[in-house]
Structures are given as structure tokens and as C-alpha cells.
Amino acid sequence: MxxxxxxxxxxxxxxxxxxxxxxxxxxxxxxxxxxxxxxxxxxxxxxxxxxxxxxxxxxxxxxxxxxxxxxxxxxxxxxxxxxxxxxxxxxxxxxxxxxxxxxxxxxxxxxxxxxxxxxxxxxxxxxxxxxxxxxxxxxxxxxxxxxxxxxxxxxxxxxxxxxxxxxxxxxxxxxxxxxxxxxxxxxxxxxxxxxxxxxxxxxxxxVSPPGKVADKVSHSVHFVASEQKQGLLIELLNGHRDDRALVFSRTKHGAERLIKQLDRAGFAAMSIHGNKSQGQRDRAIAAFKTGSVRVLVATDVAARGIDIPDVGHVYNYDLPNVPETYVHRIGRTARAGRDGRAIAFCAADEVAELKAIEKVLGTSVEIAGGRLWERAQVAPHAQKTRRPRRRAVGRSQRLAA
CATH class of the missing domain: 3.40.50.300 (P-loop containing nucleotide triphosphate hydrolases)
Structure with a gap:
């Protein structure tokens, strides 16, 4: 047609x-x-x-x-x-x-x-x-x-x-x-x-079941301690320095801490999140599009707004609290018919989030490194699937959008 x-x-x-x-x-x-x-x-x-x-x-x-x-x-x-x-x-x-x-x-x-x-x-x-x-x-x-x-x-x-x-x-x-x-x-x-x-x-x-990952995305998970995430991310990024990579952090402060570590490791990286002005966010995305910046660290403010066909890798540095968000995050790669890779990091207190994601996907995420945390290692509050209540936001939060 x-x-x-x-x-x-x-x-x-x-x-x-x-x-x-x-x-x-x-x-x-x-x-x-x-x-x-x-x-x-x-x-x-x-x-x-x-x-x-x-x-x-x-x-x-x-x-x-x-x-x-x-x-x-x-x-x-x-x-x-x-x-x-x-x-x-x-x-x-x-x-x-x-x-x-x-x-x-x-x-x-x-x-x-x-x-x-x-x-x-x-x-x-x-x-x-x-x-x-x-x-x-x-x-x-x-x-x-x-x-x-x-x-x-x-x-x-x-x-x-x-x-x-x-x-x-x-x-x-x-x-x-x-x-x-x-x-x-x-x-x-x-x-x-x-x-x-x-x-x-x-x-x-x-055209696809709700929650289905795009066919050309290969996605996997590394089981890694929270304090070892930075080192693993830098190791993996070093394997594809010429590719664009989008890294998702759960918090704004976490994104800024990560940017400082990537800068020390020699990566051209920028961040976008709710504390950034619109001009700063626009400049970061423009630099990512042109390739002058190869790594963009973002909170979920970017999960639906980046349409750059050649994002080769998406990293879930922190797993999202809302499992459907995982689908949107990794949808930033493998766009316009291209192939893409999505790599998730799962710490001991994030196993509940991973299980919730797998429930939405209807399948297990391939294990790329480490092994599933033993039940005894999981913090008691993380043994139940947590899903935050949807709630109204105040005017100041609305303006951030």
C-alpha cells in the first residue's frame, strides 16, 4: 500500500x-x-x-x-x-x-x-x-x-x-x-x-499487543549492586563510544551525579530533567542529535519526547517505578526500522520493579550479567511489587511540563 x-x-x-x-x-x-x-x-x-x-x-x-x-x-x-x-x-x-x-x-x-x-x-x-x-x-x-x-x-x-x-x-x-x-x-x-x-x-x-517491545530491540538486564552501577555503565559505554546512548536515571539529582562521573571518564555527556530550563533541555537534545554529545542522561521527562533514529543504546540505570514506562524508555532506540539495544541495571532493592516489568511484557528479560538476587538479599520492602498511586500534581509541578 x-x-x-x-x-x-x-x-x-x-x-x-x-x-x-x-x-x-x-x-x-x-x-x-x-x-x-x-x-x-x-x-x-x-x-x-x-x-x-x-x-x-x-x-x-x-x-x-x-x-x-x-x-x-x-x-x-x-x-x-x-x-x-x-x-x-x-x-x-x-x-x-x-x-x-x-x-x-x-x-x-x-x-x-x-x-x-x-x-x-x-x-x-x-x-x-x-x-x-x-x-x-x-x-x-x-x-x-x-x-x-x-x-x-x-x-x-x-x-x-x-x-x-x-x-x-x-x-x-x-x-x-x-x-x-x-x-x-x-x-x-x-x-x-x-x-x-x-x-x-x-x-x-x-498493531502490537499493549506492552510489547519493538521487534528490533534486544533488551537485557545486569544484576549489579547499586554502588557498582557507575563502573558497569562506564565499562559498557566504552564498548561503543561512537554510538549515541540514552541513560535513564530515576531522579534529577542522580542524573547530575552521573553526569559528573561520565565527564571524569572522558565522555561528552549532557543531562535533561525537570530542574533544567527549557533552553538547557533544547540545547542538550540538539547536541545529542548532531552527535557533539554522545551520551544523554535523562529522567522520564524524555521517555516520550526524543525521536532520534540513530540512538543505538538505551540504559535503564535505575528501573522505573511504573512498569509501562520501561516500554517507553527502550522505545527510544530501534526507531525507523533500525536495530537497537536496551540494557537494564537491577540492584537488590529493584527486583520488585523488574518482576512488574516482566509481568507487563509477558516474558522474562534476558540476563546479561550477574545472577538474580537471592530472596534473602532483597530488602523486605522490595519483596512486594510496588506501584505508586496516581495522584494529581500541583501547579508548580504542572509548569515543569
Whole structure:
């Protein structure tokens, strides 16, 4: 199948070809025809499989019809994303699809006054993080009453971050007669409940089982003491100094400590996390993309926002507390058909997290080094699978997104 067969116009097909897109991915082939018919979509697909174009193409087609213009302080279409990085990546992808529609980005970490001024003229597509959108709504800078299209990208992470209350405030403000599309790589129960609240008779598009790792990712685990993680990471990174590697730390302070150790070991490395300004985060990702920085240390703020095809290795330096996050982290490698490796480190007090991850995956993670910690070695509080309660976040936390 090619994009012509999906019923797209020659001009859009030409733009896709200029982007190197000649044939739709499975999720695009399944979702786009239904979306073009105006159906609500619930899409479940691995990261790196083309979900952005799956909702971006039909959105551009629908908004390009006729001569309708956005009214002042309004948006014809709204895309919500959980992180600044992902929102920025969506804008870049949409700009490759059309030069005729006005696309506006509003996220935390940027001047809200400048965003208010841009929205004063109205926009065709508004890409936003929920926290900043709520702030703009409170300032009466945006009216969503005429918004006919809503996209929730990586909706499950929005729930993890605690944006459910923001979503409940935003959705009722949109036009009642709207098309809604929801996409994610995993399908926890909370997201299934959310889909019933926001989607009307949706078409479910599923190209892989929820929680399935991309086929071209080989992933494994090293059982290693916490105090030995730094040495093991440096040893493994030395084996592929020319490759880009993304390293996930659970905490911001842990990321900074790790950066100092990598710098001493001679690695060109930078970090991104919630304590970094948006400018610092943008510069770090830009340096990682160009290759001037080969190692990027990140907290989960980056798990959904980095779309760099040649990330060869992902390291789970700390295992995530939420098991579905593991799928999103390692989805930063093996993108656009490439191969990739994901390596996890598991300390004695992280066995519960590993077991929870394996339950989501439906399989055991291959052991690359060490041996499974003996039960007696596991701290008592770690013998039970721990999963934090989803909770609302305060205004200061929302602004970090």
C-alpha cells in the first residue's frame, strides 16, 4: 500500500515523499482511513512506529478543507502531549506535512506572555502540554469552544504524571461535535477508562499487543549492586563510544551525579530533567542529535519526547517505578526500522520493579550479567511489587511540563 491508496491528495503525498515517507506504517495504514472518515480513534502501537503521522495526516487533511480561518483566541484543532519535548517533536512533524496551516506550540518553560500574544490571532493547530494550557485558559487567552479536533498523544503518561484533572477541565471546554483520537504504546486500565469518557464509538487500531517491545530491540538486564552501577555503565559505554546512548536515571539529582562521573571518564555527556530550563533541555537534545554529545542522561521527562533514529543504546540505570514506562524508555532506540539495544541495571532493592516489568511484557528479560538476587538479599520492602498511586500534581509541578 502507498499513500495514494489511502486517498491523500497529490500535494500531501509529494510532501510525504520529500520527507522520505513513501509507504504508510501499519498503524498509519489502519488508522488514517477511519480518521479521514471522521471516526474517533483509539490507537495502540509501539513507540517509533509512526503514530504522529497517523493522527497528523488526517488532521492536516481535515483542517485544510475549505477556507475557514481560526477566530481570535481560538484553535481549530488541539493536540495534548505530556512533555515539552514530545510537544516540540509533534510540531516539527506537523510542519513537515503542511505549510498552509498555522501551528502553535504552548508549553511550560517558555514566556507565557509571548504565547498569549500568539494565540490572540488564533491558530489552526494548537500543540500543548496540559499544565500550560490550563494556565492560558485561566488567563482567558484561549477559547476552545470552536475546537473540532482533539488528539491525546501518549495519554497513559499524562495519567502517570497526574494530568487527569487537567484533562477533565480541558475536554468539556471543546466543541461537543468533535473528532477525538487517542494514541499510546501501552493500555493500562486507567487509560481504557479514559477512552470510554472521551471517545465516541471509536475504532480501535492495535498493531502490537499493549506492552510489547519493538521487534528490533534486544533488551537485557545486569544484576549489579547499586554502588557498582557507575563502573558497569562506564565499562559498557566504552564498548561503543561512537554510538549515541540514552541513560535513564530515576531522579534529577542522580542524573547530575552521573553526569559528573561520565565527564571524569572522558565522555561528552549532557543531562535533561525537570530542574533544567527549557533552553538547557533544547540545547542538550540538539547536541545529542548532531552527535557533539554522545551520551544523554535523562529522567522520564524524555521517555516520550526524543525521536532520534540513530540512538543505538538505551540504559535503564535505575528501573522505573511504573512498569509501562520501561516500554517507553527502550522505545527510544530501534526507531525507523533500525536495530537497537536496551540494557537494564537491577540492584537488590529493584527486583520488585523488574518482576512488574516482566509481568507487563509477558516474558522474562534476558540476563546479561550477574545472577538474580537471592530472596534473602532483597530488602523486605522490595519483596512486594510496588506501584505508586496516581495522584494529581500541583501547579508548580504542572509548569515543569
Amino acid at each position: 502507498n499513500f495514494h491508496e489511502l486517498g491523500l491528495g497529490a500535494r500531501l503525498v509529494s510532501r510525504l515523499e520529500a520527507l522520505g515517507l513513501t509507504a504508510p506504517t501499519p498503524v498509519q495504514a489502519k488508522a488514517i482511513p477511519h480518521a479521514l472518515q471522521g471516526r474517533d480513534i483509539l490507537g495502540i502501537a509501539q513507540t517509533g512506529t509512526g503514530k504522529t503521522a497517523a493522527f497528523g495526516i488526517p488532521l492536516v487533511v481535515a483542517l485544510s478543507k475549505g477556507q475557514e480561518k481560526a477566530a481570535p483566541k481560538s484553535a481549530r484543532g488541539l493536540i495534548l502531549a505530556p512533555t515539552r519535548e514530545l510537544a516540540n517533536q509533534i510540531v516539527q512533524s506537523l510542519q513537515g506535512l503542511t505549510a498552509d496551516l498555522r501551528i502553535t506550540l504552548v508549553v511550560g518553560g517558555k514566556s507565557i506572555n509571548a504565547q498569549v500574544q500568539r494565540l490572540a490571532h488564533g491558530t489552526d493547530i494548537l500543540v500543548a502540554t496540559p499544565g500550560r494550557l490550563i494556565d492560558l485558559m485561566d488567563r482567558r487567552a484561549i477559547n476552545l469552544g470552536k475546537t473540532g479536533f482533539l488528539v491525546l498523544d501518549e495519554a497513559d503518561q499524562m495519567l502517570d504524571i497526574g494530568f487527569i484533572h487537567a484533562l477533565r477541565r480541558i475536554a468539556p471546554m471543546l466543541g461537543k461535535d468533535r473528532q477525538t483520537m487517542m494514541f499510546s504504546a501501552t493500555m493500562p486500565k486507567e487509560m481504557a477508562d479514559l477512552s470510554r469518557d472521551y471517545l465516541t464509538d471509536p475504532v480501535r487500531v492495535e
